[in-house]
Amino acid sequence: MIIVGEKINTSRPGMGEAVEQRNRALIVRTALDQAQAGADYIDVNAGTFPKDEAVHLCWLVETVQSELDLPLCLDSPNPEALSEGMKRHNGAPMINSISLEEDRFKAVLPIVASQPCEVVALCMGRASMPTTVEDRVEVGKELVAKLMEAGISAERIYVDPLIQPVSVDVQMGIAALGAIREIMKAFPGVKTICGLSNVSYGLPERRLINRSFLALAMSYGLSAAILDPMDRRLMGTLLAVDMLLGRDEYCEKFIEAYQEGRIVEA
Amino acid sequence: MIIVGEKINTSRPGMGEAVEQRNRALIVRTALDQAQAGADYIDVNAGTFPKDEAVHLCWLVETVQSELDLPLCLDSPNPEALSEGMKRHNGAPMINSISLEEDRFKAVLPIVASQPCEVVALCMGRASMPTTVEDRVEVGKELVAKLMEAGISAERIYVDPLIQPVSVDVQMGIAALGAIREIMKAFPGVKTICGLSNVSYGLPERRLINRSFLALAMSYGLSAAILDPMDRRLMGTLLAVDMLLGRDEYCEKFIEAYQEGRIVEA
Numbered sequence: 001m002i003i004v005g006e007k008i009n010t011s012r013p014g015m016g017e018a019v020e021q022r023n024r025a026l027i028v029r030t031a032l033d034q035a036q037a038g039a040d041y042i043d044v045n046a047g048t049f050p051k052d053e054a055v056h057l058c059w060l061v062e063t064v065q066s067e068l069d070l071p072l073c074l075d076s077p078n079p080e081a082l083s084e085g086m087k088r089h090n091g092a093p094m095i096n097s098i099s100l101e102e103d104r105f106k107a108v109l110p111i112v113a114s115q116p117c118e119v120v121a122l123c124m125g126r127a128s129m130p131t132t133v134e135d136r137v138e139v140g141k142e143l144v145a146k147l148m149e150a151g152i153s154a155e156r157i158y159v160d161p162l163i164q165p166v167s168v169d170v171q172m173g174i175a176a177l178g179a180i181r182e183i184m185k186a187f188p189g190v191k192t193i194c195g196l197s198n199v200s201y202g203l204p205e206r207r208l209i210n211r212s213f214l215a216l217a218m219s220y221g222l223s224a225a226i227l228d229p230m231d232r233r234l235m236g237t238l239l240a241v242d243m244l245l246g247r248d249e250y251c252e253k254f255i256e257a258y259q260e261g262r263i264v265e266a
Numbered sequence: 267m268i269i270v271g272e273k274i275n276t277s278r279p280g281m282g283e284a285v286e287q288r289n290r291a292l293i294v295r296t297a298l299d300q301a302q303a304g305a306d307y308i309d310v311n312a313g314t315f316p317k318d319e320a321v322h323l324c325w326l327v328e329t330v331q332s333e334l335d336l337p338l339c340l341d342s343p344n345p346e347a348l349s350e351g352m353k354r355h356n357g358a359p360m361i362n363s364i365s366l367e368e369d370r371f372k373a374v375l376p377i378v379a380s381q382p383c384e385v386v387a388l389c390m391g392r393a394s395m396p397t398t399v400e401d402r403v404e405v406g407k408e409l410v411a412k413l414m415e416a417g418i419s420a421e422r423i424y425v426d427p428l429i430q431p432v433s434v435d436v437q438m439g440i441a442a443l444g445a446i447r448e449i450m451k452a453f454p455g456v457k458t459i460c461g462l463s464n465v466s467y468g469l470p471e472r473r474l475i476n477r478s479f480l481a482l483a484m485s486y487g488l489s490a491a492i493l494d495p496m497d498r499r500l501m502g503t504l505l506a507v508d509m510l511l512g513r514d515e516y517c518e519k520f521i522e523a524y525q526e527g528r529i530v531e532a
Contacts, residue, residue: 166509167517173510177485199510203517204524205502205531212506215481219443236471240478243432244439244465251433251469258470265471 001242002041002224004073004094005034006195008060009045016048019056024063031064037229037262041094042068044085045075054081061088073120073226079107092117096226097160099124100143113150120158120193121147123179129164131172136161136179137186144187154189158224163194163213167202173213177220184221191223196234211237218245236263267504268307268490270339270360271300272461274326275311282314285322290329297330303495303528307360308334310351311341320347327354339386339492345373358383362492363426365390366409379416386424386459387413389445395430397438402427402445403452410453420455424490429460429479433468439479443486450487457489462500477503484511502529 007030010016018026031042042064046056053076061072065088073094074085082095097120098108112119121143123136130136140159147157161179164172176199180192194217200209211234214225218241229235235257243254257263273296276282284292297308308330312322319342327338331354339360340351348361363386364374378385387409389402396402406425413423427445430438442465446458460483466475477500480491484507495501501523509520523529 166512170509170515170517171512174512177510204521205506205529208502208529208531209506209510212481212503213510215478216485216507216510219482219485236474237478240471240475241482243436244443244475244479244482246432246437246440249436251436255470263471263474265474 001218001222001238002191002193003039003229003238004041004043004193004224004226005031005037005039005229006043006226007034007228007230008042008064009075010048010056011045019046019049019060022059027060027063028067031068031070034229035068035070038235038257039070039229041071041073043073043075043096043226046081047076047078050078053078054084057081057085058088061085061093065090077104079104079111082108083111086111086115086117094118094120094158096120097122098143098147100126100139100146102126105146109147109150112147112152116156118156118158119147119152120160122160123162130162130179131164131169131175133175133178133182136175137182140179140183141186144190154187155191157187158191158193159183159187160193160195163196163198165198165201165203166209167200173199173216177216180217180220180222184223192221193224193226194222195226207231207233210234214238215241218242232262232264236265239263267484267488267508268457268459269305269495269504270307270309270459270490270492271297271303271305271495272309272492273300273494273496274308274330275341276314276322277311285312285315285326288325293326293329294333297334297336300495301334301336304501304523305336305495306490307337307339309339309341309362309492312347313342313344316344319344320350323347323351324354327351327359331356343370345370345377348374349377352377352381352383360384360386360424362386363388364409364413366392366405366412368392371412375413375416378413378418382422384422384424385413385418386426388426389428396428396445397430397435397441399441399444399448402441403448406445406449407452410456420453421457423453424457424459425449425453426459426461429462429464431467431469432465432475439465439482443482446483446486446488450489458487459490459492460488461492473497473499476500480504481507484508498528498530502531505529 044060200206365388466472
């Protein structure tokens, strides 16, 4: 499982202030803590500052990478912020995200094509949100084809099936899960990624639902997740599922995480 | 999901004494509590008393059914105990279990055939424990064929793929999961069932591993599980997974369980 640490996001408590006040120490610690907990990428998102998003995102890129040797996930729908952030980034980042929406696709594609970066391709329809498995696979197919035409290899593409709340329609969970399976089958080499928290919107015990959804998504073939790696119950589920799916030889990673206090049962 | 409540088992703390001392109140309460928590069947097992197993099992059947209108799961490899227990049982119980081991098959088959009961068919080889998916499917196939030849309809059969510890071989989880999927595909109408706790034997944080395995097994098609329905974290996972797989219209069962305090997140 590829883990993208989601905590450096200005919509999260304390993070907006930390960015505005240039609180280097807090940002760096949040990045290091997530890396220590198992993150492979550190997401950076300054989306709550529409006017200064590019400036803030650049500061985040430079601040995090000054102390941590991990690739970042530049998380914005804003082409300028993505382009400027990429210029400050050491090595190739993950770009989150591109979609079929025409203006966005046109503006983000050259950024993605300019470097051997990875890219999240969002299964958002041109006019509406996807509902069924078929909707998602169709949009995913078009996105993957267009990206590959532009020279982006399959291995660089992470398709996000767009998770929608089961409280709105209880079939939304299985629609996203089915899409993960179909996309992994239809496009060899392409990866899948998603955030977890949308699925539980409007329901009680959200973290339980998110954890359970992670286990299911992994069994349907999910390659990567955007999550809080410092949530020890969530990481416990992730490591247990990886082990139960036979991907943790001698249960080494699970036992090591347990010994280091990185997971928790109850 | 069909839930078989596992708590009335003389190998569990306090239960041996309760049976020996004919502690009706404790046995009845343990049965009622499990029913309240969502059990569809109450397992009864007196296996720690090899000499008096039949007598004790009969007492358990009569005691539980005197206060609770649920079918029981008669849990014993001992044909005499199964046969005597069945005579005391109101309606048709679940018989747990039959296997291909020759003496056991011969002795248990007539008991199962004598009533419209359900039966757990254990994927135990004649000479050895199964290791691969194929081992399990092969044994399952032979068992299902033999049971159906004897007039037991598919709907009455629960195949147990036999869960083995991932600490012994990390492929054991995926072997059992794969067997669940293949058996559900190969034998239409037949159900699958398993216990959870073997999978985590020898590892820390066993309840976390068991819960994660339940989520995976459900996503691979498991029909029934033998578990502790009073474990609110386990039941939380079960209800969340059922909901995420689209089987809980309007999330009603999940929300109701939450409101009644039957599940817990953290």
